[in-house]
Amino acid sequence: MAKHLQNELEKLKRKLITLSSVIEESVVKSVRSVGNKDFDLAQEVIDHDHTIDLIEVEVEEECLKILALYQPVAVDLRYVIAVLKINNDLERIGDLAVNIAEQSIYMGKQRNIKIPFDFDSMSQKTLAMLKKALDSLVQFDTSLAHQTCLDDDEVDAINREMYGKVYAGIKKDPNHVECFIRYLSISRHLERIADYATNIAEDVIYMIDGTIVRHKPEIFHHSNSLESME
Amino acid sequence: MSENIIEAKDLRIFYGMNEAVKGVSFKIKKGEVTAVIGPSGCGKSTVLRSFNRMNDFISNIKITGGLSFEGDEIYGPKMDPAVIRRDIGMVFQRPNPFPKSIYKNIVWGPKINGYKHNWDELVEKALRRAALWDEVKDRLHDSALDLSGGQQQRLCIARTIAMSPKVILMDEPCSALDPKATARIEDLIGELKKRYTIVTVTHNMQQAARISDETAFFYEGELIEFGNTNELFTNPKEKRTEDYITGRFG
Numbered sequence: 242m243a244k245h246l247q248n249e250l251e252k253l254k255r256k257l258i259t260l261s262s263v264i265e266e267s268v269v270k271s272v273r274s275v276g277n278k279d280f281d282l283a284q285e286v287i288d289h290d291h292t293i294d295l296i297e298v299e300v301e302e303e304c305l306k307i308l309a310l311y312q313p314v315a316v317d318l319r320y321v322i323a324v325l326k327i328n329n330d331l332e333r334i335g336d337l338a339v340n341i342a343e344q345s346i347y348m349g350k351q352r353n354i355k356i357p358f359d360f361d362s363m364s365q366k367t368l369a370m371l372k373k374a375l376d377s378l379v380q381f382d383t384s385l386a387h388q389t390c391l392d393d394d395e396v397d398a399i400n401r402e403m404y405g406k407v408y409a410g411i412k413k414d415p416n417h418v419e420c421f422i423r424y425l426s427i428s429r430h431l432e433r434i435a436d437y438a439t440n441i442a443e444d445v446i447y448m449i450d451g452t453i454v455r456h457k458p459e460i461f462h463h464s465n466s467l468e469s470m471e
Numbered sequence: 472m473s474e475n476i477i478e479a480k481d482l483r484i485f486y487g488m489n490e491a492v493k494g495v496s497f498k499i500k501k502g503e504v505t506a507v508i509g510p511s512g513c514g515k516s517t518v519l520r521s522f523n524r525m526n527d528f529i530s531n532i533k534i535t536g537g538l539s540f541e542g543d544e545i546y547g548p549k550m551d552p553a554v555i556r557r558d559i560g561m562v563f564q565r566p567n568p569f570p571k572s573i574y575k576n577i578v579w580g581p582k583i584n585g586y587k588h589n590w591d592e593l594v595e596k597a598l599r600r601a602a603l604w605d606e607v608k609d610r611l612h613d614s615a616l617d618l619s620g621g622q623q624q625r626l627c628i629a630r631t632i633a634m635s636p637k638v639i640l641m642d643e644p645c646s647a648l649d650p651k652a653t654a655r656i657e658d659l660i661g662e663l664k665k666r667y668t669i670v671t672v673t674h675n676m677q678q679a680a681r682i683s684d685e686t687a688f689f690y691e692g693e694l695i696e697f698g699n700t701n702e703l704f705t706n707p708k709e710k711r712t713e714d715y716i717t718g719r720f721g
Contacts, residue, residue, distance in 0.1 A: 243718025312677050314704045315713045451706030 246311040250320060253303045257324055260296045261375045264331045264338070267293065268371060268434060271341040272364040275427060280349075283342035293335040300328040316448075323448035327378065330437045330444075334371070337430045337437075344423045344430075354417045357406040357424055363399045366392065367431045367438070374438040377445045389442035390454070393435050400432035476501040476638060476668050477522055480537035484517050487531045491517045494536065495694040497687060499638075504660060504669045506683035506700065508676060510715070513689040515672050519640050521545070522670065523559035524552045540638075557584065559638040560631035565647045566623030568615035568630070573598075573607050576615045576626055580634045593633060600666070601629035602659050621652025625659065632667075639663065641671035645678065657682050676716055680704045688712045 267286050274283035304325045307313060313321055370392045377385035407425045411418050446454050477499035484492035492514040499505050507515040520526045521538060524545060538545045545555055568576050577594045578586075586593065594611065598604040603625040607618070615626055624644060631639055641660075645653040660669055660682050673679050679686055680700060687697040688709075696703060696712040707713045714720050 246718065314676070314680065314716045315707050317717050318705060 246307070246313060246317065249303070249307050249311065250313075250317060253300070253307065253321070253324060256296065256300050256303060257328065258379055260293070260300060260328065260331050261378065263289070263293055263296065264335050265368075265371060265375060267335055267338040268341075269368060271338040271345070272368065272431075274342055274345040276360065276364070278345070280346050283345040286342035287339050287346075290335055290339045293332060297328055297332040297335075301325065304328070316451075319448045319451060323444040326444050327441050330440050334434050334437045337434050341427055341430050344427050348420055348423050354410070354414060354420055357410040357421060358399065358403045358428060360424075360427070363396060363428065363431050366396050366399070367435045370396065370435050370438040374441040374445070377442055381445075381449055383446050383449050386442035386445040386449075390439050390458075393439045396432055396435035400428050403428040474501050475499060476541060477670075478537070478539045479518075482518070482521070482536040482538050483534070484514070484521060484526070485533040485535075486529070491692055492521075493692040495689075495692075497694060497697050499668065499670060500685065501668050502664065503684040504664050504671065504682055505685045505687060506679035507670065507672045507687045507689065508674075508679050508716075509689035511674075514692040515687075515689045516642055518689070519642055519670060519672050520561075522638070522640055523556045523561055524550075525556075525561065527552055557634050558636055559640060560634055560636035561640040561642070562624070562627050562631055562644050564643040566620055566627050568618070568623050568626050570614065570616055572612045573615050573618070573626060574611040576630050577633045580630060584634070597629040597633040598626075600632050600663070601625045602655065602662065603629055619652070621648050621655055624648060624652070624656060628656075628659065628663075632663075636667060638668045638670065641669065643672055643674060646674065653678070676704075688715060690715065 267289060270282050271286045273279060274286065304321050307321050311317075370389050373385050373389045373392070376382065377389060403425060407421045410421045414421075440455075443453075443455050446452060475498040478497075480496050481494045482492060482496070483490060483494050495518070507519060509515045517526065521534060522540070522545065526532050526534070534546055540555060540559065543550060569579060571579070574594055577597050578590055581593060595604060595608075598607060603622060606622060607613075607626075615623065618626060624647075628639070628644075645656050648656065657678065660671070663669060664684075671679075671683070683700045685698065686700045686703045688695045688703070688707075688711075690711055696707060696709045698708070703712065704716060707716065
């Protein structure tokens with residue numbers, strides 16, 4: 242029984258890793274499609290979403306099967322529950338990558354305005370957060386998960402600044418209102434991806450430590466200040 | 472906060488030279504269901520049987536440390552084993568009704584203990600509390616051995632209840648029963664806890680998780696972890712508990 246369960250959990254882990262890498266690739270491509278005005282790449286992200294949806298359903302079915310057949314407890318139970326939640330978050334990240342790719346296509350080649358925010362920096366920070374969250378999941382590493390949660394504040398700050406910049410941009414150059422708004426959407430999508438990466442990291446912490454850290458930002462800031470004192 | 476009904480302090484139980492229970496301390500809360508889990512030979516049944524001195528019948532047993540029931544030492548010189556067994560009843564792994572009628576099975580214990588009130592009332596009350604009345608009310612004078620295994624086990628519970636115990640010990644009460652009869656006993660335990668404190672030993676961890684408020688995990692004579700069942704099965708504090716309940720050893 243225990244061996245069967247361990248085999249099933251290993252299988253689930255492999256499926257989740259596959260989904261994680263497909264999602265990461267999708268986000269990278271969507272960001273690149275904006276930066277390089279590469280519509281083929283954007284279209285590739287949109288076309289690939291169906292595959293992501295299929296893997297998400299497979300992962301969920303695996304989780305339900307394990308719960309029904311093996312009634313896992315303790316760390317195994319936490320793992321299956323965390324995977325169920327992370328699976329959902331990953332699929333949403335995939336959808337956001339599609340949203341970014343769609344914005345990229347909508348904007349077409351008329352992007353002759355200066356990008357009103359530090360797109361590279363925001364996208365790199367978001368991608369780094371996503372990578373850290375997924376690494377924490379694969380490596381069962383709570384310190385990486387904690388770092389991910391802390392990094393979210395930076396991405397949130399960039400997104401907040403974006404509103405002011407878009408507002409000023411529209412006032413100055415009203416002919417490109419649509420383009421500005423689409424950039425604002427992209428910024429918002431990146432910020433949501435960072436939020437989902439944070440959710441994943443929080444679920445990784447729950448999976449490993451059994452501690453629910455959601456809605457308790459003080460935990461991360463406290464541990465961060467302790468680390469800086471050392 | 473619930474008051475404690477049974478308390479062990481550095482309890483040690485030896486079979487000859489073999490120390491089966493190695494200095495365990497815990498408190499059983501009144502009105503709760505406590506499940507005792509652990510691999511075979513870990514000492515869980517030995518501990519359970521010490522609560523109502525069922526171990527007295529073993530010749531080479533030695534018990535040290537404190538073990539009290541409602542504040543009185545169970546192995547103290549003033550304690551009458553017959554009294555403690557009346558207050559702390561026991562249901563065994565295999566249903567063991569007397570080869571007599573259903574009715575006589577219930578009245579046997581109270582009769583030898585001097586009960587002189589309404590026998591019919593006593594039988595009905597015990598059978599109702601054991602969720603058996605509706606099934607047997609028309610054949611109370613048939614042999615108890617004609618009942619199914621699940622019914623026989625509920626009769627044994629009714630027989631225990633008839634003595635008005637404060638605590639009911641159950642040593643793997645469902646291990647000889649099919650899933651349906653097991654579910655009935657589990658439901659019954661949920662009902663019984665409203666009136667009695669229940670301590671049950673089980674090898675079925677899902678059952679422990681389902682029916683108990685508190686769980687104790689024994690391993691090689693030591694009490695590894697004792698706490699809230701929900702916490703123990705979702706986030707155990709001890710690695711050995713986690714390894715055992717997830718099937719990694721034991």
